Amino acid sequence: MTEAHGSTATPEDERSDELGVDETPPGGGNRRGRRAQAEKPEPRKRGIFARLALFYRQIVAELRKVVWPTRNELITYTTVVIVFCLIIIGIVYVLDLGFSKAALEVFG
Template sequence: MSETRASTPSGKSGGRTSPATFYRQVVAELRKVVWPTQNQVVTYFFVVLVFVLVMMAIVAGLDFAFGKAMFAVFA
């Protein structure tokens, strides 16, 4: 029986790449990224901030309610 090596999706035989090649590939991929504008970043920041504050309020309210219920049941 003959053994065959499975090739990687890129067609290479799985050899190591040099750090310089890796760095060039990273830079090439970062150039493809569509970066958000400053206005978008500020908008996303406030959306996340409001969401987190709402979730904190819900969790705090449930914690308070369940705490009161536990004291009513066991006290």
């Protein structure tokens, strides 16, 4: 079973498969069962300001991971977008002009 690409199986899992042991023990994956869950303390609920502060810290942490474009890349990307938009505007204008002339000829 561990030969599969990306497998997370361990030798312990293989042995339990051979013995016919259920892979999902009671208690949602904890091998010790429900007893371990009962001993685990319930997480403390945070106040609104603590949650907002945590949210803000997570936003800042994610923004630090972003690879921002350089000035030259930004100019290049902006130019490409503007040129693409102008080309699409031209195509739509020509099609609109053609359809309006055709409609005028057909419906008079």
